[in-house]
Amino acid sequence: MNQRETLCVKDDHLVIGGCDAVSLAAEFGTPLYVMDEAFIRGMCRIYRESLAEYGPYRVLYASKAFCCKGIYRIVEEEGLGADVVSGGELYTALSAGMPADSIYFHGNNKTVEELEMAVENGVHAVVLDCLDEIGLLDHVADSLDKEVGVLVRVNPGVEAHTHHYIQTAKPDSKFGFNLAAGLAEEAVGAVLKTQHLRLLGLHAHIGSQIFDKKPFVLALHKLTDFMKEIREKFGVDCEELNLGGGFGIWYSEEDRKIPASGYAEYTRALAEALDEDVREKKLKRPVLVIEPGRSIVGEAGVTLYTVGAVKEIPGIRKYVSVDGGMFDNPRFALYQAKYSAALANRMNDKAEETVTIAGKCCESGDMLAVDVRLPKAERGDTLAVFSTGAYNYSMASNYNRNAVPPVVLVCDGRADLLVKPQSYEDLVRNDVIPARLQKVKR
Numbered sequence: 395m396n397q398r399e400t401l402c403v404k405d406d407h408l409v410i411g412g413c414d415a416v417s418l419a420a421e422f423g424t425p426l427y428v429m430d431e432a433f434i435r436g437m438c439r440i441y442r443e444s445l446a447e448y449g450p451y452r453v454l455y456a457s458k459a460f461c462c463k464g465i466y467r468i469v470e471e472e473g474l475g476a477d478v479v480s481g482g483e484l485y486t487a488l489s490a491g492m493p494a495d496s497i498y499f500h501g502n503n504k505t506v507e508e509l510e511m512a513v514e515n516g517v518h519a520v521v522l523d524c525l526d527e528i529g530l531l532d533h534v535a536d537s538l539d540k541e542v543g544v545l546v547r548v549n550p551g552v553e554a555h556t557h558h559y560i561q562t563a564k565p566d567s568k569f570g571f572n573l574a575a576g577l578a579e580e581a582v583g584a585v586l587k588t589q590h591l592r593l594l595g596l597h598a599h600i601g602s603q604i605f606d607k608k609p610f611v612l613a614l615h616k617l618t619d620f621m622k623e624i625r626e627k628f629g630v631d632c633e634e635l636n637l638g639g640g641f642g643i644w645y646s647e648e649d650r651k652i653p654a655s656g657y658a659e660y661t662r663a664l665a666e667a668l669d670e671d672v673r674e675k676k677l678k679r680p681v682l683v684i685e686p687g688r689s690i691v692g693e694a695g696v697t698l699y700t701v702g703a704v705k706e707i708p709g710i711r712k713y714v715s716v717d718g719g720m721f722d723n724p725r726f727a728l729y730q731a732k733y734s735a736a737l738a739n740r741m742n743d744k745a746e747e748t749v750t751i752a753g754k755c756c757e758s759g760d761m762l763a764v765d766v767r768l769p770k771a772e773r774g775d776t777l778a779v780f781s782t783g784a785y786n787y788s789m790a791s792n793y794n795r796n797a798v799p800p801v802v803l804v805c806d807g808r809a810d811l812l813v814k815p816q817s818y819e820d821l822v823r824n825d826v827i828p829a830r831l832q833k834v835k836r
């Protein structure tokens with residue numbers, strides 16, 4: 395695990411935010427998502443404080459990483475805005491009291507209803523993603539008699555992966571307007587011809603789980619070049635430059651362990667490159683916007699499970715099955731994501747075997763972690779999987795009609811529910827048996 399003050403071992407047990415993990419499992423049941431509030435707040439502060447050393451900035455929390463009402467209260471208290479990608483995320487943010495003018499609305503295929511909801515509520519910006527959306531949004535704004543701030547999402551042709559990045563002339567992506575093909579320029583021209591859309595600036599998001607600073611800086615250079623072109627061709631300055639999220643976190647021994655303060659290196663690199671470009675290219679300095687998700691909540695999360703069946707296939711593999719699985723964490727099933735784990739009730743026991751942690755779903759690919767080192771696990775042990783705060787709860791499902799586990803927020807030894815557990819009654823709440831299928835009482 396990536397040990398820190400709020401994730402440590404005490405009396406042989408794992409302790410998160412001052413709470414004993416075994417006691418949390420006993421009180422709330424398992425599976426259980428546990429979120430460390432101090433970690434989340436610390437990350438928000440690192441991003442804000444490091445950017446505040448430079449010019450105007452804005453930090454948005456990328457809701458898709460972990461979305462529920464409580465997280466918006468925390469990020470708003472820490473001075474962040476939010477990006478949302480659906481009517482559901484927008485509704486959650488607004489119902490948690492997030493100010494509409496701190497919200498950016500993304501998506502490669504927003505519905506008309508979602509655009510109406512965004513405009514009616516007065517979000518700060520809609521991030522445009524395709525040409526016909528420009529006319530559609532202008533029409534929505536006209537019918538509601540509103541002006542709407544927009545960013546044009548640019549695909550800068552920088553494709554980044556965890557440990558390397560490549561530059562491609564024609565990246566194949568469903569997101570954004572391709573810069574090299576001239577589509578981004580066409581989009582800007584189209585926005586400037588509308589009646590109700592106000593061009594605020596540009597947006598790019600080059601990928602996720604990226605450790606290298608270079609691809610971010612490269613994308614920034616491409617966008618400032620484009621800002622210069624926009625100025626020359628259309629006589630317009632971009633007020634905002636949004637470089638998305640994507641900063642990498644620690645999941646397993648394959649990843650770098652970055653202390654919270656280390657994330658300031660990304661933001662400083664971006665802010666310095668921007669200031670240099672602005673000077674060189676004689677641009678008006680835009681507000682620098684970032685929208686990290688995973689790095690704010692990912693390492694804050696630990697999921698607790700109870701070990702059930704343990705099965706060894708001699709010479710092949712040992713499976714340790716737990717009471718969760720792809721319904722609370724689909725990331726292994728989706729893209730073979732790596733995780734690390736520990737026995738939260740026996741933290742000082744030596745890891746003596748290599749096992750695969752299997753979920754309880756009827757799906758062979760339902761694994762949580764493959765080939766992890768653990769002490770000899772037994773039925774009833776509390777198993778902790780680390781770095782599950784991002785893209786776990788938000789990607790959870792009711793597959794096999796398993797209930798989505800509750801989420802607790804821990805801080806200074808107290809634990810509060812952020813999301814209540816689902817009951818079996820919740821699982822059938824929206825089911826309807828048509829009249830013709832009703833059981834006839836005889």
Ligand SMILES: Cc1ncc(COP(=O)(O)O)c(C=O)c1O
Pocket residue numbers: 456458459477500599601602603638639640641685686687688689784
């Ligand atoms: C447009 C946009 N912004 C921000 C993010 C957040 O990325 P991350 O959680 O890796 O920081 C994503 C993730 O997919 C994204 O698509």
